[in-house]
Amino acid sequence: MDRVKGKIAIVSGAGSGMGLEHVRALVREGARVVGFDIAEGEGPGLVAELGADRFHFLPRRSVTSASDWADVVRECEITYGAPSVLVNNAGIFRSTRLESVSEEDYRTVIDVNQVGPFLGMRAVVPAMRYAGGGSIINICSTSGLVAFEDNFAYVASKWALRGMTKAAALELAADGIRVNAVCPGETETPMLLNSTEPGTSLPPESFPFGRWARPEEIAFAVLFLASDEGSYMSGSEVLVDGAYTAA
Amino acid sequence: MTSQKENNMTQRLAGKIAVLSGGASGMGVSHTRRLIREGARVISFDLNEGAGPQLVDELGEDKLLFLRGDVRKAEDWERAVAAGRQRFGTPNVLINNAGISPLHSLEKVSEEDYRRVIDINQIGTFLGMRALVPSLRESGGSIINIASTAALVAFADLFPYVASKWAVRGMTKAAALELAKDGIRVNAVCPGDTDTPMIRAIADTPSGALPPTDDLPFKRWAQPEEVSAAVVFLASDESSYMSGGELVIDGAYTAQ
Numbered sequence: 001m002d003r004v005k006g007k008i009a010i011v012s013g014a015g016s017g018m019g020l021e022h023v024r025a026l027v028r029e030g031a032r033v034v035g036f037d038i039a040e041g042e043g044p045g046l047v048a049e050l051g052a053d054r055f056h057f058l059p060r061r062s063v064t065s066a067s068d069w070a071d072v073v074r075e076c077e078i079t080y081g082a083p084s085v086l087v088n089n090a091g092i093f094r095s096t097r098l099e100s101v102s103e104e105d106y107r108t109v110i111d112v113n114q115v116g117p118f119l120g121m122r123a124v125v126p127a128m129r130y131a132g133g134g135s136i137i138n139i140c141s142t143s144g145l146v147a148f149e150d151n152f153a154y155v156a157s158k159w160a161l162r163g164m165t166k167a168a169a170l171e172l173a174a175d176g177i178r179v180n181a182v183c184p185g186e187t188e189t190p191m192l193l194n195s196t197e198p199g200t201s202l203p204p205e206s207f208p209f210g211r212w213a214r215p216e217e218i219a220f221a222v223l224f225l226a227s228d229e230g231s232y233m234s235g236s237e238v239l240v241d242g243a244y245t246a247a
Numbered sequence: 248m249t250s251q252k253e254n255n256m257t258q259r260l261a262g263k264i265a266v267l268s269g270g271a272s273g274m275g276v277s278h279t280r281r282l283i284r285e286g287a288r289v290i291s292f293d294l295n296e297g298a299g300p301q302l303v304d305e306l307g308e309d310k311l312l313f314l315r316g317d318v319r320k321a322e323d324w325e326r327a328v329a330a331g332r333q334r335f336g337t338p339n340v341l342i343n344n345a346g347i348s349p350l351h352s353l354e355k356v357s358e359e360d361y362r363r364v365i366d367i368n369q370i371g372t373f374l375g376m377r378a379l380v381p382s383l384r385e386s387g388g389s390i391i392n393i394a395s396t397a398a399l400v401a402f403a404d405l406f407p408y409v410a411s412k413w414a415v416r417g418m419t420k421a422a423a424l425e426l427a428k429d430g431i432r433v434n435a436v437c438p439g440d441t442d443t444p445m446i447r448a449i450a451d452t453p454s455g456a457l458p459p460t461d462d463l464p465f466k467r468w469a470q471p472e473e474v475s476a477a478v479v480f481l482a483s484d485e486s487s488y489m490s491g492g493e494l495v496i497d498g499a500y501t502a503q
Contacts (some may be wrong), residue, residue, distance in 0.1 A: 166502035173464035173499050179357055185488070208427035213488040220485035229476035231437070232469040235502025239492030243427050246420035246491025 003227045005030030008080045008131075012063050012120060013090030015041025017189035018139070018215045020052060022087050025219035026226060028056045031085065034076040036061040038069075038090070056080070063090045063116030067125035082127040084134035085226045088117035088161075091139065093151065095197035096153040106153045113157035114164075121168055133176025137225045138165050139218075140181040142241050150199020162237065169235030178234040182221045184243030187213040209242035258286030259483045262276065264338045266290045266331060268318050268375060269345030271297030273443035274393070277471035278342060278478050283310045285479050290331035292316035292323070293345070318345045318371030324378035332382070339388040340482045341379040343372040343415075346393065348445055350454045353406045360406045368411035370419075376422055380431065387430030391481045392419050393436040393474075396497045403455030416493065423491030432490040436477050439497030441469040458500070465498035 009026050013019040014035025020042055023033050027050045036058040037043055043057035056079045061068040066163065076083050092112045094105055117138050121174045143151055144158035162181050169179040185207065186192060192201045192212075204211045222232035223228055266283055269275040270291030272285050276298050282289050283306050292314040293299055300426035312334045316323035326469060331338055346368045351360055372392055379390065398412035423433040440446050440457060446468065449457050460466060477494045480486055495501060 004271075105314070166499070169499040169502045170464055179499075208424055208490070209426070209488065217486075217488040224476075224480050224485070229473075229477075229480070232465065232473040232496050232498045233477075233494075234464070234497075235499035236495035236497070237492075238489075238494060240488050241488075241490075241492070242488045243420070243423040243433075243491035246423045 001029060001148075003029040003223060003229070004085070007226065008076065008083045009033045009085035009087060009226060010076055010126060011035045011087040011089055012116065012125060012202070013037055014046070014057065015039055015043035015059065017191055017216055018187060020046055021215040021219040022089055022091055022222050023055060024050070025216070025223045029223060029227070031226070032080040034058065034079060034083070036072050038062050063120060064111045066119050066123070069119050071125050073127055074182045077127065079214070082131040083124055084128055086124045086133040086134070086136045087121055087222055087226070088120045088138045089185040090116055091191070093154055093191055093195065093200060095199045096149050097150055098152045099137055101152055110157050111151035112229070113154065113162045117161055118164060121179070125172065125175070128177050129175050134178070135226050135230065136168065136177065136179040137222050138162045138179070138181045140165070140183045140237065142185045142239075142245050144181065144183055145237070145239070145245050165237075166235045173234060178217060178230065180225050180230070180233055180235070181237045182218060182225065183237050183239045183241065184213055184218045185244045186198050187215055187218055189215055207244055208247065213240055213242065259299045259479060259485065260285040260287035262283065263287040263340050263482060264290070264331065264335045265340035265342060265482060266327060266338045266375075266379060267292075267342045267344055268371065269293055270313070271295055271299040271302070273445055274441060274474055275344050276302065277475045278344060279311065280306070281472065281475035281479055281489045282482065285483070287340065287482065290314070290327055290335065292327045294333045299393070314426060319366045320373060321374050321378065324374050328378055328382060330353070337385050339386060340381045340389045341375055341383065341388070342478060342482070343375045343390070343392045345371055348405060348408045350404045350449065350452060350456055351406050352404050356406055357425070364407035365411050368408070369414045372415050373418060375420070380426065383431045384405065388432070389482050389486070390422065390431065390433040391478055392433070392435045394419070394437045394493065396437050396439045396495070396501055398435065398437055399501050405456045416470045418491075420491045425432060427490060432486070434481050434486070434489055435493045436481065437473060437493045437495045438469055439463070439500045441471055441474055443471060463498060463500055467498075469496055469498065486492070
């Protein structure tokens with residue numbers, strides 16, 4: 001129960017969906033976590049569940065704002081200390097096609113899914129360097145490995161995130177900072193379960209496993225990369241897709 | 248008694264019975280120790296005796312069964328599975344770890360030398376998967392094929408090795424699709440240069456096969472334990488939605 005004991009982590013999008021499970025897994029294994037989200041969501045409830053000495057939640061912070069990121073890092077340093085783990089988890093989905101997507105909708109998806117992780121990585125690097133190294137985990141997608149119809153902006157943002165993961169891994173290797181992507185397939189989160197837009201998701205029976213992933217199954221990959229078990233892993237993707245992209 | 252209970256609770260591979268090839272040297276030794284420390288029982292086999300008997304002394308006969316065997320022979324796989332079933336029960340994990348990496352170029356390699364690498368690295372992996380499927384099907388399982396960064400890019404003077412590892416990566420995906428309905432997961436681990444006798448032998452011979460350590464983003468090789476940690480993760484139920492993929496343990500080498 002101490003695979004990430006003593007580590008201090010920042011998780012974006014920590015108030016709902018997969019973010020909740022990342023926080024639970026990290027705290028269960030001994031980390032202290034600062035989570036933030038654009039909304040309150042289930043964040044306050046998670047603080048009550050895990051305890052304020054283990055989980056500090058900041059609502060109404062946006063990944064698209066550099067000053068919000070600076071604020072989150074500062075709060076982390078004050079509350080627990082310098083972070084050595086960052087989970088860029090916040091993301092949005094919009095059903096979009098190349099021909100019909102508005103520039104505004106395109107930019108919205110890119111801002112949250114792509115510019116957000118860029119700002120997050122940039123914001124934590126000084127603190128991680130100060131902490132003597134760290135692990136950055138970018139929640140990507142199978143949409144960063146292949147393409148899906150009606151996913152134009154989302155696919156663009158996730159391929160960019162996968163590329164940034166490799167570029168950052170090279171740049172930060174000398175500082176002992178590892179950067180990896182986790183690429184989940186369809187996962188049982190509100191983002192997918194509550195959407196009826198075309199292209200959101202494929203039915204469970206269309207997957208080799210006959211089901212979607214559960215959020216906990218993604219959190220285990222995050223935990224592995226956050227821990228020192230992943231000490232020689234950087235610049236790569238951990239695929240959690242039940243063999244979907246093997247087809 | 249409390250410590251025993253706590254120990255069981257934190258063991259990530261409690262109840263796992265793993266078949267491991269090439270378990271008597273290099274990375275195989277590290278995999279054996281790590282699997283058993285996490286609660287698995289291991290059926291290890293190797294062409295050579297190597298560190299096999301010492302590992303049994305170290306870890307105990309109730310945890311480790313060591314056999315001599317050749318991954319190129321279907322009957323040796325069957326023998327390992329039968330002996331393992333008798334000692335521990337039905338295997339639910341397979342680690343295809345045995346491999347060789349002799350230096351050969353396309354132009355100069357003999358057909359015999361080429362076939363030898365393919366036989367051990369590729370046919371051996373195929374025979375291992377085929378031999379274990381009936382056991383793994385009984386209650387689901389995880390197959391872990393040790394590939395290489397040579398399955399993602401190419402290296403000079405390792406022509407047959409690169410061929411065999413790309414094939415292992417492809418077989419991993421094909422098997423993952425075929426076996427998904429049986430609850431059998433199949434993944435590859437792709438280590439970069441790792442501090443083992445196999446890599447040290449390459450380092451001792453002039454060739455274009457090994458990037459200088461200074462050219463590696465991490466400025467060092469991987470340690471075998473860093474690869475074993477990935478094997479444990481894939482063997483455990485933590486990776487229950489992972490199949491057909493590669494875990495790349497290369498310190499950002501292939502990101503370049």
